Amino acid sequence: MSTHVTQPTPPVSGARAFWNRTDAIRTGYAFILPVLVLFVIFRIWPTINGFLLSFQDYRLTGDSTWLGLEHYRYLLQDDLFWHSLRVTMVYAAISVPLTTCLALGLAVLINQALRGIGLYRAIYFLPYVTSLVMVGVIWKWVYRNDGGLLNNVLGAVGLPSVDWLTSSTMVLPSLAIMATWKGVGYAMMILLAGLKAIPASLHEASAVDGATGAQTFWKVTLPLLKPVLFFVIVIETIGSFQVFDAIYVMTGGGPVRASYSLVYLLYDEGFKFQNFGYASAIGVVLFLIVFSVTMLQRLMFGRDD
């Protein structure tokens, strides 16, 4: 993003210029006013209030008590919080590399001249336009122990069936695989744009020097793709720290809280138990995580837009 947006105003003197300017200012404000008002009420104020609420015991009836850091102190001792944080991190640790690697592979495949490539691209991308609820409905059946798609296929080739969603060790990998299926097309498109931005002359030069396709990929393509790759990793990491919809539909956080993510905890505390203050403190933690990941990217690769 460019930082120099304002151009110097051409000097015009006299009362007319003054009125022209105030008129421009007024129309400027008039045009942004609706968005500005909505933004302040529904985005900025809730963000500030989120922090404020995390220091209070808040009731919808209006009585609230200031607790200071009490919620945060409790948070540090709350086993369920640490558990949900661990679940979320394990989920991210599986889904982010899985999605990124597959997306990179698909982007390389899609980035070639081949008849029908548009159809392949459309099919790989299609899951992206679905809702996680619908995906959850389908994949709950895909993963079903008995008569589900995957176990049927495994059975057909003589392999034992897997407790995809009902075993506490398999549930997070299963959810990550599903998320990869849904999200890989988006990451692929971002990486494809990155690949297309690499000048063809570099690949030609590398081929002339006698490099094999694999050598060119590792030594030329990948280093040049690093900023885009990192952008994808950051986007995917942020996304997986917010995982909720699919878990809500498919496992309800189970079995025995094995898929109980951070946002699930926030949802339960806030909207099941009405612990608004405590839920807000969890939100603040989520914000800090997302913020650090974003800042890490900014520090390493500068502004991404």
Add this chain to the structure above:
Amino acid sequence: MQATMHETQVPATRVVPTAPRWVRTGLRHLLMGAIAVVMAMPFVAMVLLAIRPEGTTSLSGMFFSTEFTLDHFRANLQNDSMVRWILNSFIYAFVSVVLVLLLCSMAGYAFAKKRFFGRDQIFWTFIAMLVVPGQVTLVPLFILIVQLDGANTYWGLIVPTIANAQGVFLMRQYIKGIPDELIEAAKIDGASEARIFLQIILPLTVPVLATLGIFVFLWHWNDFLWPLIVAQSGDMMTLTVGLSTLQSLVPSTNSMMAAAAISFAPSLVIFIIFQRFIVQSIAVTGIKG
């Protein structure tokens, strides 16, 4: 003879022996086709299960049965709640699209072409707020909507979602590219501000309006967490929320698949029509759902 002569003239830059061209092409198709089958399988399974008689869930029954029925679709669409959820989702998505397009293009125009005090500070504040995940404001936003008596109302559902910073950013970047001379010329001709915006700016931004409109529709049509907490009453649920409640009530896989297929239909239609558009705009803007 000519061909061999021609071949000998080509300098041998590649030492590595390669398979004939058609073999390589064939292998590529094989690989990409296999991946496409895996990616498409959940959709295929959904449709096949939805059109088979109740109780058909085995692979052989799904793929090779000759029985075909639309009963599951019919039953779902005759369910009054389902119809209501579909209607709610359409209202949520359409009203949001219209408002986001109008408000974001207005703001984008001002941020791109007007000079006023604090313009850039306000704009960059919008952008900076993108790092705050929606879940962080979930509780305060819910409290605010409850206090304003907006729970289980359309406005309570829609209004908090339309101040879209990504939308403002997209519109501003695009409108910056429109030459100032066009606006100046219209001003000299005596056009009012409203007229300049409606008759000069808006028509020129149709491609980006379409892109933003498609994404806003998909975001809202597929949205789950916000509708889940703010529109809980049976007749205010959106389709995603309704589907998630059905999931725990309806034991029939076939019927659930039909419901899932119905919920997917609008997105699929949009995807088929605007596929190139959607795919290109991701490559260009990195717009994220």
